[in-house]
Amino acid sequence: MSDFYQHLPEPALAYIENRKLDEIECIVGDLAGVARGKAMPASKFATQAQFFLPNSIFLQTIAGDWADVEGQAFTEPDMTLVPDFSTACAAPWTADWTLQIIHDIQDSQGAPVPIAPRNVLKHVIAQYEAMGLTPIVAPEMEFYLVAPNTDPAKAIEPPMGRSGRRAAARQAYSMSAIDEYGKVIDDIYDFAEAMGFDIDGILQEGGAGQIELNMRHGDPIKLADEIFYFKRLIREAALRHGIYATFMAKPIQDEPGSAMHIHHSVVNSKTGANIFSAPDGSATPEFSHFIGGMQKHLPAVIAILAPYVNSYRRFVPDLAAPINLEWARDNRTTGLRVPVSGPEARRVENRIAGMDCNPYLAIAASLACGLLGLQERTEPAPEFIGEAYDSEATFPRTFGESLDLFTEADSVQDVLGKDFCKTYNAVKQVEYAAFLQEISPWEREHLLMNV
Structure with missing residues (x-):
């Protein structure tokens, strides 16, 4: 059993008990509350040390346009995704055995990205x-x-x-x-x-x-x-x-x-x-x-x-x-x-x-x-x-x-x-x-x- 299993909450463990976990969805909520992120095989999730998304996911409108923030260049630097295993739960509508995990977002120095909605609430x-x-x-x-x-x-x-x-x-x-x-x-x-x-x-x-x-x-x-x-x-x-x-x-x-x-x-x-x-x-x-x-x-x-x-x-x-x-x-x-x-x-x-x-x-x-x-x-x-x-x-x-x-x-x-x-x-x-x-x-x- 992969190391991350020990961090999963009981309902997630119960969902995958005696089953082969196929996929992990690494997700965050953007400014609109839309789920953004990456899906990957569970085996890759278990061995990958870090996950990244560009900060531009917080600059996109609900219609798919992009905003420029005054004083900030549009360079799309990567943000680091840190899994919050307490949020791990089933995606029971999928065809295979999948877990969703909400991730916190940090910058390259490990500080919370202040424009991420979940970080705003934590602040x-x-x-x-x-x-x-x-x-x-x-x-x-x-x-x-x-x-x-x-x-x-x-x-x-x-x-x-x-x-x-x-x-x-x-x-x-x-x-x-x-x-x-x-x-x-x-x-x-x-x-x-x-x-x-x-x-x-x-x-x-x-x-x-x-x-x-x-x-x-x-x-x-x-x-x-x-x-x-x-x-x-x-x-x-x-x-x-x-x-x-x-x-x-x-x-x-x-x-x-x-x-x-x-x-x-x-x-x-x-x-x-x-x-x-x-x-x-x-x-x-x-x-x-x-x-x-x-x-x-x-x-x-x-x-x-x-x-x-x-x-x-x-x-x-x-x-x-x-x-x-x-x-x-x-x-x-x-x-x-x-x-x-x-x-x-x-x-x-x-x-x-x-x-x-x-x-x-x-x-x-x-x-x-x-x-x-x-x-x-x-x-x-x-x-x-x-x-x-x-x-x-x-x-x-x-x-x-x-x-x-x-x-x-x-x-x-x-x-x-x-x-x-x-x-x-x-x-x-x-x-x-x-x-x-x-x-x-x-x-x-x-x-x-x-x-």
Whole structure:
């Protein structure tokens, strides 16, 4: 047995038990969250000391164009890939026995490459750790199952269900609606089990063919890894049954958009106590400051939470997406919601991010805003009472506006890293310029199966 086997987690070992491991996929997530990397025979992986990719994988847009970063020559130097064996898991849809392994990325001196999304998230978490704090997140994934769409000029349609009828809208939480594509759901469960992932629940959302998958709370890096894997897993499960899974924020006109809601709490690293709750169960000043920081700084990172022009089609009143950064307890019309919970589970739900986001970057950006609130002791606005759709929009409604705010946000850029922010802005400016030359067919062609 090769030496690297001893580093594999139990689900990966169980998957290849009594089988010949054929292939290893060495993967990383680019700025869009697309899996990039190399596949190689397992025997070669076991004997090769280092793996490399050019840094240009972080300079490519979702449409395949390339960005130039001011002050940096386009020389495509190699980056070193370092396997994180804790992420090793099955690729159960492949024809042979294959494992996927997410790799960290270092430069030639062994330092983390600051523009790699996974490193951006690690950088933000390290700033919490320096304060003796540990952030906890719980993401929710929404996505659509849709009919195959090979013509970008054609509108996206709901899939055909087992009844022979297209999936119906306005059937939130319907068991019969989700049974229409039960075989896809079965494969999602089977793939997730083979990969060692926990699913907290799957339900029918409000859109035609729209599904929500909930994940258990935990470490932000681990859960970002799982979302990264889940997007691929879900697409593969759908393709097995002749349909597409899409994570576009707004794939179908007049239907609700797909969000990636992020629940946040923060615990004391030594005691494990939730810093949002006092010993008597009441909310602490830190809880208010975290909300205040999100209200103050989230507008500056909307370009990360809503990273494409299509993302802004989701922010429509009365279609399950927020239009402002009001906060309230158990109110789904606000951008920041405090769910019903006991003191130990007191948390804030950020409802802004779309499912088209890069999970590493969206979680990093959301955590950065809360961190600044804790550091600056920012007080939030009063709790909102009533329906927040009746209040004015308080964050950018177009991608261009979001990029302008992002480039001016010095405090947020300090937390995320200046090099990353410069690169991200350069890539997104090229994408935005491309969109301005086209209309919605561009969105369908490049976002439908990629984001």
